Amino acid sequence: MQLSTRYAAMLLALSVPTHAASAAAPASAVAFSPTDPRHVRLYSLERQAFALFDNDDYALSMSQKTRDAWTRLHAAALKAKVAGKPHPLAGVALINLSSMDQIDGKNPDALAHVTEGLALVAPFADAYPVAWMQGLSIKGYVQAALGDVTGGADILAQASRYMDGYIARTPPDKLDESTHMLRSNIAFSHAQALTRLGRNDEAVDAQRASMEARIAAVGPNSPDTIGSYYNYAQMLQRADRDVEAEKYARMAVDIATDHVDRKHPSYARALEALGLLLSRTGRRNESLDYLQRAIAIKRDTVGTSSLYFQFGLQNLGTVLLPLERYADAETLFMEAERGFRGIEGDNSPQSARALAFAASAALAEGRRDQAIERFNAALARVRAGSDKDRDIGQRVYPYLIPALIAAGQGEASRAAAAAFAAETRQLDNAPAIPLAQAAMLSAWTGSDPAKLHESAERLAGVLRDGTVMNDNGELTEEQRAALDAVLAVAAQTQDAALALDTMAVLAGSRIAQANRLVSQRMVTDPGLGGRVRSLQDKVKTLEAADRRLLKALATDNGVAAARAERATIAAVVEAERAAIARDYPRWVDAHGGAQPDLAAVRASLGQGEALLAVMPAFDGVYLLAVGTDGTHIERAGMDRAALVALVGRLRSSLTPAGFDQSSAHDLYRQIFTPGILTALGQARTLRIVPTGAFASLPFGMLLQHPVAAVTRHTPWLIRRFAIEVQPGFATGGDRRRQMAMRGQRFLGIGAPLAFADAKPADVTRGTGALLAASSYFRNGGTDTRALSQLPPLPGSVTELRAIAHRFGSDHATLLIGADASEARLRDRDLSSYGVILFATHGLVSGEMEGVAEPALVLSPPDAATAGEDGLLTASEVASMRIGADWVILSACNTAAGNDAQAPAYSGLAQAFRYAGAGSLLVSHWPVRDDASAFVTLETVKGAARGLPRAVALQRAMLKLIGSKRPDAAQPYIWAPFILMGR
DSSP, X not given: OOOOHHHHHHHHHOOSOOOOOOSOOOOOOSOOOTTOGGGHHHHHHHHHHHHHHTOSOHHHHTSHHHHHHHHHHHHHHHHSEETTEEOTXXXXXXXXXXXXXXXXXXXXXXXXXXXXXXXXXXXXXXXXXXXXXXXXXXXXXXXXXXXXXXXXXHHHHHHHHHHHHHHHHSOGGGXXXXXXXXXXXXXXXXXXXXXXXXXXXXXXXXXXXXXXXXXXHHOTTXXXXXXXXXXXXXXXXXXXXXXXXXXXXXXXHHHHHHHOOTTSTTHHXXXXXXXXXXXXXXXXXXXXXXXXHHHHHHHHHTOSSSHHXXXXXXXXXXXXXXXXXXHHHHHHHHHHHHHHHHHHOTTOHHHHHHHHHHHHHHHHTXXXXXXXXXXXHHHHHHHTTOSOOOHHHHHHHHHHHHHHHHTTOHHHHHHHHHXXXXXXXXXXXXXXXXXXXXXXXXXXXXXXXXXXXXXXXXXXXXXXXXXXXXXXXXXXXXXXXXXXXXXHHHHHHTOHHHHHXXXXXXXXXXXXXXXXXXXXXHTTSHHHHHHHHHHHXXXXXXXXXXXXXXXXXXXXXXXXXXXXXHHHHHHHHHHHHXXXXXXXXXXXXXXXXXXXXXXXXXXXXXTTEEEEEEEEOSSOEEEEEEOSXXXXXXXXXSOHXXXXXXXXXXXXXXXTTBOOHHHHHHHHHHHSOHHHHHHHTTOSEEEEEEOGGGGGOOGGGOBSSOOSSOOTTOOBHHHHOEEEEOSSOOOSSOOOOOOOSTTOOEEEEXXXXXXXXXXXXXXTSOOOOOOOGGGGEETTEEOHHHHHTSOOOTHHHHHHHHHHHHHOGGGEEEEEXXXXXXXXXXXXXXXXXXXXXXXXXXXXXXXXXXXXXXXXXXXXXXXXXXXXXXXXXXXXHHTSOOOOSEEEEOSBTOSSOSSTTOOGGGGHHHHHHHTTOOEEEEESSOOOHHHHHHHHHHHHHHHHTTOOHHHHHHHHHHHHHTSOSTTTTSHHHHTTEEEEOO
């Protein structure tokens, strides 16, 4: 008997948890031949049933007609006795009925059928080895699905051993594809069960066996094999073997690209594997297309009533979470939850996992009570069948416990923290983050402040070290939730140093994301690249030492030795970090900056200056004020989702004629609380460190008091503070001598030729819409058609000449029209200019994927000019050497990305910083060119008189507000400009 190809295909589709196993396979007790001519009629019934079950028509294969065929075989075989026992085909029929039950999600029926079927086949197992192993596989999967994960893992181990023996004693030419596929599926199910039990090292071995069997079945380049490569990579990641994991994940992508037929239904798995890999390497927006296409193919090939389809929904949802598209993700998770439950039953572990994901999305959206209810339901759903499944607890507890604490459910939070700590201790190779998180959450629900402080600091350190491992700087949702918990503890204890350390991880992540391409270009330097890899290896060693220390603390065993080991390794890591920072400071800045020190931050504040950090974490927004005389940390009254919505409402409401005044005042009240204002004291200049949606917030236009109408005297925040925005907490390198006009050299670049025909732009041409950066790239190059639609900037030449006049003809250089090109810019020694101004279009992006990075539009290159495209990208800027004390990006939209969640200031402004520029003047949205010229010129004039740059910008804004220019008092006109420092 051969394995049903229908069964093999359906197991193959289960790309996420499949579990199975049962009792030991007995040796055959009866001498028996499966080709005995006395049972010809049974063999005919068997062929008829398999013909139906293996039919390409899915509906027919799973129809009542097929069930009836198996039932006829079962009834006839029961009557045909062999040594007083029913013919084993009676059991084979039940095993295949159980396969249909399992595919239909009727797990209790499947368990009953397969148990009876195995009992009938057991005396003849060696004569029907494939049927025996198929039955064990089904029983194991169903048993685990119904909650007995440990029992399922044991049965799968037994099935794997039997399969290994069968392979060893069978001539290779007698082993067909379906047998190898069954071997692969058994090993895969075993690996998944072991993972749910926290036995990650064993799971790696099982998944490797599954991969090797898949290769033997269908070859190394088959679409069906790609999933094995990727699943093996996932197992390696869970076992902390990241280098090997990356190798196999990339192998999956390469083979999918080179060998998979785009029309083959299995291509969906390749697309999904590629999409998930892209999401894990920081290219989540790009990954969405692959995942959505995979779901569409699954919908057409296997339908929506399959586990395969539900896993696709869940995978897409997990990619949307870090993009902060929580509502979209929640919808997918709940659809998957219903699908899993409908297929596997009410206690489906996969439905519990989907529900837990939906709960975390609800928590991020500010619905705490609903999130708690869902988390508890997910735990109960799995624990109803087993208390051995630790995977669900690892997913639930880090979110549930802080939510219970915030809800005032002390007893429930203590019980959950104790369970989380106990389960985490039992995991082999438990990552440092959950170990540290479990320790902190236990301390948070306890009564020892010193222990809470120590554990919170340790978790913050583990999270900070973990970001060094990620070249893209991205934080997972689990990391963001952990940072949120640490910040909540910092606010509760008013520990400003802890808050600063934790906020630096959030800010550094945004900086690293924004500068991913800049960093990649830097590490092409062999010296730096080797040093970075060496540091990452040392950090891995430190993480392992952290795990051992955390385990020792949890078990109160060997703590002193673990502390000493960890301290020794930490000293080596810090020495390596310091050496790289000394030798390659620009890379450190681009990768998120060095760890800040509260004393240094306070010392960096000038007279009358204070710092305010505004940080959205996971479900909360945290505020840190640092003044010369004190600090204050607190969580905003509104949750993250509500505040982000406020920012979005304010930004979308801005027009030359008005804006949402209520949102502007509500945001002021939420951020500038009495505690924050007290800490800021009498400061007149404010350095703001915003991340996430708040990086797109024009703080100067917040209303200190409600107003009925906008006038020249409206109480904007810009009247209270001169504002400088900075992406992180860096304290050095920005206390330069204040720019003086006399002796400074000025370079102005702008008014480039239009891309349409390389002739001077027609200022009467209709204005177009400024798009996101990705809209101006196509197939690896610039899209000249899109660039030709950019609107003209008639005021840019006037602006450039007016500012040049202030410096004097001997100290000013202008590159206008055809001269505003990449070639002319590269010909110049930019280190000799004190002030550089770009008056052109700025293209911004969100994720900066591929070539779609932020850029400044210059004149199109000559046909003979190789290697140029007319766009000066962020990574190109970063490679320059700029000595300017001040760079002014008087261009449309150079500050933030094309959506509220774009990385901090798009990377374009920061690229100038890493090229050596001092402060930058940039804009939040497309700017009216006459307003841009006014603000730029007035700011330069103020700085020339010796005013601090933030004050010069403040006065320029106030002068524009008080002028008689059309709509000048409206924030749409004056508010987009920001001064970016450090």
